[in-house]
Amino acid sequence: MSKGSTSSPGFAAKKRFGQNFLVDKAILSKIVGVAHIANGDRVIEIGPGRGALTKEILATGAEVWAVEIDRDLQAFLTEEFSDTKAFHLVGRDILQASLAEVLEPPFKVIGNLPYNISTAILERLSLERNLFSEAVLMFQREVADRILAVESTSDRGFLSVIARAAFDIEKRFDIGPGAFRPAPKVWSSVLRLVPKPANVFDRPEVRELVSRGFSQRRKMLRNTLSDLVGREPSLDLSRRAESLTLEEWQTLAAVVSSEW
Ligand code: SAM
Numbered sequence: 001m002s003k004g005s006t007s008s009p010g011f012a013a014k015k016r017f018g019q020n021f022l023v024d025k026a027i028l029s030k031i032v033g034v035a036h037i038a039n040g041d042r043v044i045e046i047g048p049g050r051g052a053l054t055k056e057i058l059a060t061g062a063e064v065w066a067v068e069i070d071r072d073l074q075a076f077l078t079e080e081f082s083d084t085k086a087f088h089l090v091g092r093d094i095l096q097a098s099l100a101e102v103l104e105p106p107f108k109v110i111g112n113l114p115y116n117i118s119t120a121i122l123e124r125l126s127l128e129r130n131l132f133s134e135a136v137l138m139f140q141r142e143v144a145d146r147i148l149a150v151e152s153t154s155d156r157g158f159l160s161v162i163a164r165a166a167f168d169i170e171k172r173f174d175i176g177p178g179a180f181r182p183a184p185k186v187w188s189s190v191l192r193l194v195p196k197p198a199n200v201f202d203r204p205e206v207r208e209l210v211s212r213g214f215s216q217r218r219k220m221l222r223n224t225l226s227d228l229v230g231r232e233p234s235l236d237l238s239r240r241a242e243s244l245t246l247e248e249w250q251t252l253a254a255v256v257s258s259e260w
Pocket of ligand 1: 017018019020021022023046047048049050051052053067068069070073092093094095111112113114115117
């Protein structure tokens, strides 16, 4: 079992690592419940912090590989879980580590993500989704709204298209600032993401196309994607990027991925 209390390890939360620690026990167990984590599961936890969520995962009988960048927290976690065989510390930057280097599949991914790099983490996970069966991740609520945004809404952007192409996504619940120490200024949302099979949106040239399409949101696609003019007659390029459905992006993707 783990040692002592994780509530006051004696050093301050670091803003640069997006450290807002969850202290609400009911929410911690709710997150683990959303991931259906059970005895025997293997879980990669992104950003374990002081180990509050980690303890909740370990209590189910699952084994945890916890990826933490902060050296102070690495030392704290090593001590805290020194007697726990099912705990494995991975002292790395998640953006520099391939999940395949952390653990052999299959596994689940869970994390109360550092908000400053949450979209970069999501983009990375989308490209490695063949390795895991599901991910339960916490985002700043505004970012979750952008991830979930459907076509013809103002939140629709590169992130929504890429995330929706890679995963079936459901929002499970919101969490107010009071559940964290220090309390953030914003609300948070927990999303459950189930990987979809590999598809055309995994190709770099297609991601680049979607990114260019949204680079100047007010402009028509025939301006932002001028190289496509005359190459895809079935799609009206006087439309704006945010109005396209995933299927319509797929139509455009087929043009660039076959011709480039
Ligand atoms: N899971 C803990 C909780 O819920 O209380 C902590 C969550 S806190 C929002 C984010 C955690 O991610 C911090 O522990 C932070 O040090 C860690 N972190 C930040 N950037 C990271 C990175 N690039 N790679 C791995 N961990 C990172």
